[in-house]
């Protein structure tokens with residue numbers, strides 16, 4: 181069948197992203213869960229290299245299968261589909277939550293209020309991501325979004341005490357989605373008089389930095405599945421301020437011209 185040939189053509193290899201990402205562990209789990217993925221390889225890479233490989237494949241209508249997620253600009257740029265996941269290896273819809281270190285709310289209540297009230301949609305995040313993917317500097321794309329959404333930003337800062345230059349350290353991972361959210365949060369905090377510092381780290385180190393109070397906060401906790409293990413590990417050392425975005429998702433993604441709709445259409 182043509183799905184056999186798709187699996188062969190991609191050499192039974194899934195193009196992945198950073199080794200520490202939750203979607204990588206979920207893919208390893210899928211390889212265990214599905215007979216159809218028996219013997220497949222998950223190739224670690226980076227989010228940027230994965231996006232380049234995807235774009236190159238699509239230009240020539242070549243086969244490719246990647247570890248994907250939503251929100252991501254790739255779904256606005258390309259015709260893509262998630263492969264159905266009947267065994268639920270990737271979980272279902274997720275939220276992206278905001279986490280602070282313990283004590284932050286007492287020490288910097290104004291910034292904590294903003295982080296707590298930060299809430300936007302997949303479309304909002306998508307606007308920033310698309311601009312960045314088109315070449316705009318993330319800080320500038322974040323500034324543009326904040327300037328264009330003053331009413332929404334006013335809801336996040338409502339009742340929040342202004343800063344007088346206090347530093348607020350945010351950690352994140354250089355995933356396109358988190359580049360967008362973290363840069364937007366920096367602009368909002370800076371505008372309110374705080375001095376936000378943003379530091380990209382590996383996923384596990386990002387969680388650890390908030391848990392051990394080296395960083396104040398992060399807006400990049402994908403739950404319940406993607407970062408479920410990290411949450412279990414650190415939940416007593418962090419403060420969960422709840423979702424800043426709903427409707428996030430991860431899974432295996434292929435261009436729509438690929439003749440497979442489910443992970444079960446792949447061939448070992």
Ligand code: PBE
Nearest residue numbers: 201202203249355402430
């Ligand atoms: N992601 C984007 C991350 C969370 C945000 C899906 C690549 C991950 O897999 O851990």
